[in-house]
Amino acid sequence: MTTHHSNLSAEDAAALRAIPLFAKLTDRAVSLLGGVAIVRPVPRGTTLFLQDEPADRFFVLLDGWVKLYRLTRDGTEAVVHVIGPAESFAEAAMFADGKFPVCAEAVTDARVMTLTADGFARCLREDDRIAFGMLGSLSVRLRHLVTQIEQLQVQPAPQRVAAFLMRVCPPGDGPAQFQLPFDKALIARRLGMQPETLSRALAKLRASGVETQGLTVSVAERATLRAVAEAGEEE
Numbered sequence: 001m002t003t004h005h006s007n008l009s010a011e012d013a014a015a016l017r018a019i020p021l022f023a024k025l026t027d028r029a030v031s032l033l034g035g036v037a038i039v040r041p042v043p044r045g046t047t048l049f050l051q052d053e054p055a056d057r058f059f060v061l062l063d064g065w066v067k068l069y070r071l072t073r074d075g076t077e078a079v080v081h082v083i084g085p086a087e088s089f090a091e092a093a094m095f096a097d098g099k100f101p102v103c104a105e106a107v108t109d110a111r112v113m114t115l116t117a118d119g120f121a122r123c124l125r126e127d128d129r130i131a132f133g134m135l136g137s138l139s140v141r142l143r144h145l146v147t148q149i150e151q152l153q154v155q156p157a158p159q160r161v162a163a164f165l166m167r168v169c170p171p172g173d174g175p176a177q178f179q180l181p182f183d184k185a186l187i188a189r190r191l192g193m194q195p196e197t198l199s200r201a202l203a204k205l206r207a208s209g210v211e212t213q214g215l216t217v218s219v220a221e222r223a224t225l226r227a228v229a230e231a232g233e234e235e
Helices: 010-017 027-036 091-095 117-126 129-154 157-168 184-190 195-208 222-231
Strands: 038-042 047-049 057-063 066-071 077-083 087-089 103-106 110-116 176-179 210-213 216-219
Touching: 010 027, 010 057, 027 110, 027 117, 027 129, 057 091, 077 087, 077 184, 110 117, 117 129, 157 195, 157 222, 184 195, 195 210, 195 222
Parallel strands: none
Antiparallel strands: 038 110, 047 103, 057 087, 057 110, 066 077, 066 103, 176 216, 210 216
């Protein structure tokens, strides 16, 4: 029997299992993937891939934030999505044996796990149940994406902003102070709103104990902010 040595730490392996795409994989499958994965730090501003390059790999973001964007004919940038920690991206393009439809750039310092098409194929040859496990996980991910779309369409702006703040807020209870991971214009794009809508939402959240000064956020009570994020009350 072949021994497989994972390149993933226990924490990264646990993070991998928390991602919908990998949620249904066995421990052996995760170990196989960890054995071919490349985990590396990525400084802010690093380009991970460019639009129309061959999609010969996909990625899991372990820490940090990555911007996906398209370049228009006149060279301007159209942000498509901002990937957060514990999210995978570019797998659809790789599975289709196509080209990357967007560019990807780290907007903060990050840690990225890369799985190449060749490495992934080797894992499938070792254990074909990986494919079935990931097919099952894709349905879970689809439901997750549908939920995200519903949130962008029906949730009030203050609730969307509160949910984002809870995601980047340090864990725990009571008061907190932290830095936003990237500029407010990009946060607005990620949340599907205009910058002025984001500003109005942050103003409404002051009643819930949220104060912002530049990129610094102060939260008087995390439980209050959590309640807004979950209930969607426009306060």
